[in-house]
Amino acid sequence: MCYQFLTKAGIGSASFAKDDEMSRLDLFIARMVSQRACLNHAAQLTADISGPVFELGLGNGRTYHHMCEIMPEQDIYVFERAIASHPDSTPPDDRVLLGDVFETLPLALTRFGATARLIHADLGGHNAQKNDEFARRVSPLIEPLLADGGLMVSSDRMYFETLTQIALPQDAIEGRCFIYRR
Amino acid sequence: MCYQFLTKAGIGSASFAKDDEMSRLDLFIARMVSQRACLNHAAQLTADISGPVFELGLGNGRTYHHMCEIMPEQDIYVFERAIASHPDSTPPDDRVLLGDVFETLPLALTRFGATARLIHADLGGHNAQKNDEFARRVSPLIEPLLADGGLMVSSDRMYFETLTQIALPQDAIEGRCFIYRR
Ligand SMILES: C[S@@+](CC[C@H](N)C(=O)[O-])C[C@H]1O[C@@H](n2cnc3c(N)ncnc32)[C@H](O)[C@@H]1O
């Protein structure tokens, strides 16, 4: 918390919170650095799997662009409700599964079977409880898509029955991202 | 560039670009880390100046939140056309100078004089040439606001007549941010 916000809340400087906590900028950088470290690690560990890569949630397209850079030879499919990414990071139409993931993930299972090399999910918003409920509901739809040895990288803890959580790489921060292996 | 984009552009894999360049995720992280390093450095160097701090451009409010964390005792004023920040990072109404900076900066000079401890500007968009033109036009309005010894941290190169550019701190990346001293 910060003086400005305390003042706004009418709390004043007497009950001043200690400012040893991280700022939103710190948290944001930590999240991005973790995401990148996990994606790099997962791409390396799955280098000999030739199946498709799935990006769940395009957003601005920064992680999609990164995945294109580190896995240039791979078919990368994007699952997104509404494309609103930076022009540099907009997938070709035939690589987009447009719509709600609760509809497009089952379609992907029919189309691709259990072949995915890497699935990355960053679908969450600001509400931790909602994100957790979402993760519980979407986990069983993601689980059957991975190839043997395929990895899933997520910004939220997932609820898989048969996948195993694996250790994070060095630059990733515990609790900010998760990696699961089939 | 990435295979997906080359395919989209109809270039195909034959003229494949080398993938040693940075991804948008890499660039974004570098920009954020630079910004944070410069703000921390500038806050430290100006610790004994008691004047106000100005944030030009609120955006999502992450750097504003960070400035609140590292300078909790300071009055931080935000110059913004339209407030659209995260609720955790929204300044109190009486700390906002709402409107175009070409109007609000001259008002700030009348109100505060040459007293500012630190001015941070991250006003630019994606177009480098437009950013540069903007920086040229806004520089003379920022220049007279700084206190003696006050610092200006910017994401763009600025065009000041009397301020001196100073060295960047360790984690900052040359050309991604700039620090000027009065
Ligand atoms: C946090 S953003 C992703 C940011 C991205 N990783 C980046 O680096 O730019 C989350 C995205 O997930 C999408 N999304 C959220 N829930 C969804 C759903 N049920 N179906 C499809 N897309 C969804 C949103 O539209 C949003 O674009």
Ligand code: NI
């Ligand atoms: Ni705080």
Ligand code: NI
């Ligand atoms: Ni590229």
